[in-house]
Amino acid sequence: xxxxxxxxxxxxxxxxxxxxxxxxxxxxxxxxxxxxxxxxxxxxxxxxxxxxxxxxxxxxxxxxxxxxxxxxxxxxxxxxxxxxxxxx
Amino acid sequence: xxxxxxxxxxxxxxxxxxxxxxxxxxxxxxxxxxxxxxxxxxxxxxxxxxxxxxxxxxxxxxxxxxxxxxxxxxxxxxxxxxxxxxxxxxxxxxxxxxxxxxxxxxxxxxxxxxxxxxxxxxxxxxxxxxxxxxxxxxxxxxxxxxxxxxxxxxxxxxxxxxxxxxxxxxxxxxxxxxxxxxxxxxxxxxxxxxxxxxxxxxxxxxxxxxxxxxxxxxxxxxxxxxxxxxxxxxxxxxxxxxxxxxxxxxxxxxxxxxxxxxxxxxxxxxxxxxxxxxxxxxxxxxxxxxxxxxxxxxxxxxxxxxxxxxxxxxxxxxxxxxxxxxxxxxxxxxxxxxxxxxxxxxxxxxxxxxxxxxxxxxxxxxxxxxxxxxxxxxxxxxxxxxxxxxxxxxxxxxxxxxxxxxxxxxxxxxxxxxxxxxxxxxxxxxxxxxxxxxxxxxxxxxxxxxxxxxxxxxxxxxxxxxxxxxxxxxxxxxxxxxxxxxxxxxxxxxxxxxxxxxxxxxxxxxxxxxxxxxxxxxxxxxxxxxxxxxxxxxxxxxxxxxxxxxxxxxxxxxxxxxxxxxxxxxxxxxxxxxxxxxxxxxxx
Numbered sequence: 295x296x297x298x299x300x301x302x303x304x305x306x307x308x309x310x311x312x313x314x315x316x317x318x319x320x321x322x323x324x325x326x327x328x329x330x331x332x333x334x335x336x337x338x339x340x341x342x343x344x345x346x347x348x349x350x351x352x353x354x355x356x357x358x359x360x361x362x363x364x365x366x367x368x369x370x371x372x373x374x375x376x377x378x379x380x381x382x
Numbered sequence: 383x384x385x386x387x388x389x390x391x392x393x394x395x396x397x398x399x400x401x402x403x404x405x406x407x408x409x410x411x412x413x414x415x416x417x418x419x420x421x422x423x424x425x426x427x428x429x430x431x432x433x434x435x436x437x438x439x440x441x442x443x444x445x446x447x448x449x450x451x452x453x454x455x456x457x458x459x460x461x462x463x464x465x466x467x468x469x470x471x472x473x474x475x476x477x478x479x480x481x482x483x484x485x486x487x488x489x490x491x492x493x494x495x496x497x498x499x500x501x502x503x504x505x506x507x508x509x510x511x512x513x514x515x516x517x518x519x520x521x522x523x524x525x526x527x528x529x530x531x532x533x534x535x536x537x538x539x540x541x542x543x544x545x546x547x548x549x550x551x552x553x554x555x556x557x558x559x560x561x562x563x564x565x566x567x568x569x570x571x572x573x574x575x576x577x578x579x580x581x582x583x584x585x586x587x588x589x590x591x592x593x594x595x596x597x598x599x600x601x602x603x604x605x606x607x608x609x610x611x612x613x614x615x616x617x618x619x620x621x622x623x624x625x626x627x628x629x630x631x632x633x634x635x636x637x638x639x640x641x642x643x644x645x646x647x648x649x650x651x652x653x654x655x656x657x658x659x660x661x662x663x664x665x666x667x668x669x670x671x672x673x674x675x676x677x678x679x680x681x682x683x684x685x686x687x688x689x690x691x692x693x694x695x696x697x698x699x700x701x702x703x704x705x706x707x708x709x710x711x712x713x714x715x716x717x718x719x720x721x722x723x724x725x726x727x728x729x730x731x732x733x734x735x736x737x738x739x740x741x742x743x744x745x746x747x748x749x750x751x752x753x754x755x756x757x758x759x760x761x762x763x764x765x766x767x768x769x770x771x772x773x774x775x776x777x778x779x780x781x782x783x784x785x786x787x788x789x790x791x792x793x794x795x796x797x798x799x800x801x802x803x804x805x806x807x808x809x810x811x812x813x814x815x816x817x818x819x820x821x822x823x824x825x826x827x828x829x830x831x832x833x834x835x836x837x838x839x840x841x842x843x844x845x846x847x848x849x850x851x852x853x854x855x856x857x858x859x860x861x862x863x864x865x866x867x868x869x870x871x872x873x874x875x876x877x878x879x880x881x882x883x884x885x886x887x888x889x890x891x892x893x894x895x896x897x898x899x900x901x902x903x904x905x906x907x908x909x910x911x912x913x914x915x916x917x918x919x920x921x922x923x924x925x926x927x928x929x930x931x932x933x934x935x936x937x938x939x940x941x942x943x944x945x946x947x948x949x950x951x952x953x954x955x956x957x958x959x960x961x962x963x964x965x966x967x968x969x970x
Contacts, residue, residue: 304953311952312872315471322467326460326637331629338620343593344602349620352456353448353678354589357463357671364470364664371660381955 307378314370318363325351325359388777389528396566396781397543400788403562404547404555412821413970415552416483416800420970422557422652428665430557431649433564433785434793435462435640435666436673437513438520439852441567441786446758448681452611454622455681457629461636463667463674468641470663475656476871477647479951481969484797485644485863486805491963492870493881494944496810501885503805505862506644509855510794510801511838513645514831516852517791518839521784527729528780534840541836544788548795549828553652556792563785568672570775570782571762575676577769578683588679596686607686614689615747619682631917638923639856642864645793648800656954684761687768692753693745695719697734719743722767731757731764791835799828809966853896857919861888865927874948876930879937884930891922 329337334348342350375381409415422430440462448455480488485506490499518537525536547555572588579591583603596606607619617623624632640646649666650659695717698707701724708718726732733755734743745753763783766776803824808815815823862885869876869884896915899908906914913921939945943961950957959968 302953302956304949304956308952318467318471322464326464326633327630330456330460331626331633341602343590344595345593345604346620349453349456349604350593352453353459354592354675356460357675360463360467361664361667361671363467364660364667367471368657368660368664372657375657375954380953 302380303378307374307380310374310378311371314367314374318367321359322363325356330356384773385776386530388774389780390777391774392777392781393529393784396562396785399562400543400559401546403558404551407551407555407558409550409552409554409821412483412804412817412824414554415821415824416651416796416804417648418552418554418557418652420652421654424653424658424662425665426561427557427649427653427658427662428667429564429669430560430652431646431662431666432669432673433560433567433789434556434649435646435670435790436567436786437790438517438524438783438787440673440677441571442520442759442762442783445677445680445684446761448678449685449761450758452617452619452622454624454629455678457632457636459674459678461633462640463670464633465637465640466663466667466670468637469646469650470660470667472868472871473641473647474650474659474663475954476951477867478650478653478659479656479954479957480947481957482967483648483651483804484800485647485867486801487809487967488870489863489866489881489885490805490809491967492944492947493866493876493878494941494962495878495882498866498878498881498885499805499810501882501889502863502866503801505858505885505889506797506801506805509643509859509863510645510797511835512852512855514791514794514798514835515838517787517794518835520787521791522839524780524783524787527731537836537839540784540788540791541832544792544795545829545832548792548799548832549825552824552828553648553796556796557652559792560789563789564669566778566785567782567789568669570778570785571673572676573775574765574769574771574779575680577771578687578765579679581769582683582687588676588683591683592679603686604682607682610686610689614693614745619685625912628912628914628917631913631920633917634920634923635856635860635917638860638864639919640859642859642862642867643855644797644859644863645790648797649793680765681761684765684768688761689745691717691720691768692723692743695723695743697736697741697743698724720768722764725767726760726764731755731760795828795831795835798831799824802827802831813966853900853916853919854893857892857896857915857922858889860919861892861922861926863888865923865930869927869930871948871951873931873934874945875934875939877934877937877940880930880932880934883933884926887929888919888922888926891925892919895922 329348330352337348338346340347413419444458477488486499486502489502521540522533522537525531526533547559575588576586579588580586583591583594584597585591585594594603595601596603612618650662653659653662696711697719698704704721711718723732734752735754737750737752743752745751763779766779803820807823808820865884866881895918899915941962943963947960947963957969
């Protein structure tokens, strides 16, 4: 906790965090509400293995992407923190 | 009886382990009791969060619900996992950086208002009590159904166990017992799933069996299931009769509700930093996804297997001659009713009525269906016996269900006890309390809450509306808690007036809608825009957000101290105390 807030470009850091958050939430929305609900009937015309794709996204695929999203977020945040000299 | 022996064996063994852990992980201070000393490893906390989150409903009922709802069951799968993305990106790291003990702590300090704190306490208590009664009921059902113990005695045994480790160990004891409970429940869930997947598709991994062909046939498992259920007059498995708007609303209410549930949020106060909270949310979802990606596979595989073995099977009345009669039926080229079917009939989860008197069970949609009672929980509980697994696995499922119920109950107890001892006593009514007095109060509150939850569990079984009121928990968390927390972090201008208006709007509208359409007017055609009470929290969340923003804009901005506080919690490692926000309690 030796950091003085003045040393850090807190505004720039926060702008980047918000940008990152919004782009990841867009993916979050696309795989669940998009692929699993809104555009399901279109995707269902394609199959993954023996499952209609939209149905699969709603029951399995979206969950895999959610896990990936959180870990990607952790890595991207670590990079941001390094870039701005923030200690997490 | 063999199965009975193994069930007792696992239950006694696991309960003994939980108590052992409780004695090892006693809490010595309020820090230990509320947040396990802030030093839980992120992966360990992830596992504890998974057990905390996955309740008796996730373990015993969800696969069954999906099995009979088909695509419609996706709302639970996406809703109860997608919420963790919101939690990781929008809440957990910032609330950890804020550095206090409870959700009402954040609401009360960020909005410099005792009123806001008290409304948050009401929400937290309401959500937690609704939820815990269901867990206690689950414990009672497991004991009475599988161990031949009286329902109320079962609840009392469950209460005694939770009492020991929650009251003694607080969050510290709860955390490490939850880790053990996760191991028990995930093992009990996946082992039968692997076998049912092998039987139906020949693939040992349920997630792959889900998208494979039926063993020895040139048709996909889901394709065959669709044909089989439509032939029997049911809706196609990969379709739903819910409107798209309702599917969106329910998924949303469950997602945002998950992110706003106090017992989930406080788990992230137990790790050491904001960065650890992020990683921990990722691990939590990994451990949850293990069960949640298995559940839809179990649902579809078990439904197909159920129809295959039960429909058009010849019923055998006598128990004593079951084996000889079954052999005779097979010799004639028929299909005898499976032994497990008769076992579950005795427990009361299944019932057949031979309507056309032909001695054969016809299972279909409509009036000539002869399986007159089919409890959906059968999909999980009967799975090991359907798959012909040894008795020790069957006993394990009961221990798994109990682990799921007890771990969730303990997490909820922590919210209830800290709401009383910390938010109501220490922060509101008796500000001069010492740490020691507060710890004593916390233990007392936890003890009182265990007893109250047990009594509620015993009585709600008579009322039978536990499933109905769970809608309250998610709806209220989504509409009343989620908006003020997120605005409190992402919008510096959000003030006391806006927060109070927002929480009250969410609380009152959601409560009213659910109460009205669950208990007063149960006609689904009267729902607004066809949105069910389960999904209405999503709609009112937007109303609550809008009201909060508008009220904040027409009233004075928050004091400078508060704006500085918000800047601090956004940037890890910069948190310093700020006047009115931290006057009563320093961050840690």
